[in-house]
Amino acid sequence: MKTITIDDVKNAIRDIHDFPKEGIVFKDITTALKEPELFAFTIDYLYNYYKDYGITKIVAIESRGFILGGALAYKLGAGFVPVRKPGKLPGEKFSVKYDLEYGSDTLEIHKDALNADDIVLVHDDLLATGGTALATNKLIQLCGAKSVSFSFLCELSFLKGIDKIRPISQVHSLFQF
Numbered sequence: 190m191k192t193i194t195i196d197d198v199k200n201a202i203r204d205i206h207d208f209p210k211e212g213i214v215f216k217d218i219t220t221a222l223k224e225p226e227l228f229a230f231t232i233d234y235l236y237n238y239y240k241d242y243g244i245t246k247i248v249a250i251e252s253r254g255f256i257l258g259g260a261l262a263y264k265l266g267a268g269f270v271p272v273r274k275p276g277k278l279p280g281e282k283f284s285v286k287y288d289l290e291y292g293s294d295t296l297e298i299h300k301d302a303l304n305a306d307d308i309v310l311v312h313d314d315l316l317a318t319g320g321t322a323l324a325t326n327k328l329i330q331l332c333g334a335k336s337v338s339f340s341f342l343c344e345l346s347f348l349k350g351i352d353k354i355r356p357i358s359q360v361h362s363l364f365q366f
Contacts, residue, residue, distance in 0.1 A: 245268065273298075316350045
């Protein structure tokens with residue numbers, strides 16, 4: 190049986206050129222996650238990294254953040270809080286508009302999703318320019334939570350999004366492109 194490494198996960202991610210628009214190279218994580226050994230390795234790695242942080246809530250960003258975020262919340266014994274695009278959450282919510290590398294968007298969270306006692310880990314699949322992470326941090330602050338860390342499967346280091354996130358929080362990515 191082969192020992193799985195972070196490089197195995199990284200190498201399993203495929204590039205999709207000109208998606209979602211021309212000039213963008215999309216990192217498709219589904220090619221890594223469809224492999225049971227790679228998926229299990231990734232969840233176990235994240236669990237071992239964060240198991241002593243006292244995380245009470247995983248805040249995951251729509252939609253690919255839900256995949257690892259939900260599994261990690263289960264493994265850590267934490268609650269799961271989705272951050273969604275407009276019109277997807279039924280209750281009272283906070284909304285934040287933000288810019289991303291190829292346009293702008295809005296994210297929402299239920300107003301009662303978090304409280305001041307929560308120790309929050311935000312998880313998403315990829316850190317690019319940092320706009321989505323900063324918007325999510327604003328939503329978390331609107332809910333009253335203060336303790337936040339950020340977790341990403343991968344980071345596009347040439348876009349320097351980590352430079353925007355690091356001043357406000359701890360950031361961890363399994364690997365960089």
